Amino acid sequence: MICIGHRGASAYEPENTIRAFKRAIDMGCQGVEMDLRRTKDGKIVVIHDETVDRTTNGKGKVSEMTLEEIKKLDSHGEKIPLLSEVLSEVKAEIFLLELKESGYEESIVKEVKDFNLLDKVVFVSFNYDSLKKVKEVGGEKIGLIYETQPYPIQVAKSLKAYAMLPSYNLLNRIHANELKKNKFFVIPWVVNDVSILEKMMYFKVDGVITDKPDIMKQLKYLRKGNETLTI
Numbered sequence: 001m002i003c004i005g006h007r008g009a010s011a012y013e014p015e016n017t018i019r020a021f022k023r024a025i026d027m028g029c030q031g032v033e034m035d036l037r038r039t040k041d042g043k044i045v046v047i048h049d050e051t052v053d054r055t056t057n058g059k060g061k062v063s064e065m066t067l068e069e070i071k072k073l074d075s076h077g078e079k080i081p082l083l084s085e086v087l088s089e090v091k092a093e094i095f096l097l098e099l100k101e102s103g104y105e106e107s108i109v110k111e112v113k114d115f116n117l118l119d120k121v122v123f124v125s126f127n128y129d130s131l132k133k134v135k136e137v138g139g140e141k142i143g144l145i146y147e148t149q150p151y152p153i154q155v156a157k158s159l160k161a162y163a164m165l166p167s168y169n170l171l172n173r174i175h176a177n178e179l180k181k182n183k184f185f186v187i188p189w190v191v192n193d194v195s196i197l198e199k200m201m202y203f204k205v206d207g208v209i210t211d212k213p214d215i216m217k218q219l220k221y222l223r224k225g226n227e228t229l230t231i
């Protein structure tokens with residue numbers, strides 16, 4: 001079962017920064033998840049919210065600021081990174097790129113292609129039209145994020161999705177089996193608690209998205225003797 005650092009190791013480092021992504025890899029994650037938005041001058045940057053207010057010392061909408069303005073901001077000692085900076089500096093086996101907006105799919109796929117990382121990237125979103133567009137412009141692997149029912153299995157099948165990303169509390173044995181039967185790569189979010197991690201293992205998910213990569217190691221200590229699980 002693989003570990004994906006949610007916004008990096010965001011429980012320990014400023015979210016969606018190079019420091020957080022590198023920390024997740026250092027803590028044993030195979031992959032990192034990040035959120036993508038577009039600046040006023042069309043640059044792809046890594047930030048979760050529509051505005052910079054919560055995570056930096058600035059104020060305003062990302063879409064109304066130039067890259068130069070964005071780069072002046074401080075995010076707990078770090079800068080908001082460009083997607084290209086993350087792709088060049090972070091050595092991950094899997095990058096989950098979450099599209100928080102639409103209309104920039106082609107630019108994102110192009111950047112990934114420029115780094116020759118198409119095989120390591122899964123483009124993910126709550127916006128399935130955006131994922132459809134990603135496929136049309138050459139993105140290979142897509143993943144549907146969801147947190148409510150009905151489960152979007154039919155949409156995922158019609159889009160030939162690679163991954164399914166349910167909120168962990170939507171998973172039960174029946175749904176997990178259905179996902180596996182359809183050969184999706186299943187990665188629930190955001191698993192920050194060891195008891196939930198154990199439950200996810202029981203459902204045989206392929207990986208978890210977590211703010212706390214160290215829970216993967218804690219898991220071993222919960223089991224006794226020959227009950228120890230290999231991760």
Ligand code: G3P
Pocket residue numbers: 006033035048098124145165189209
């Ligand atoms: O990967 C899924 C998860 O990141 C979606 O929620 O709000 O953290 O982007 P959010």
Ligand code: CA
Pocket residue numbers: 033034035098
């Ligand atoms: Ca996200």
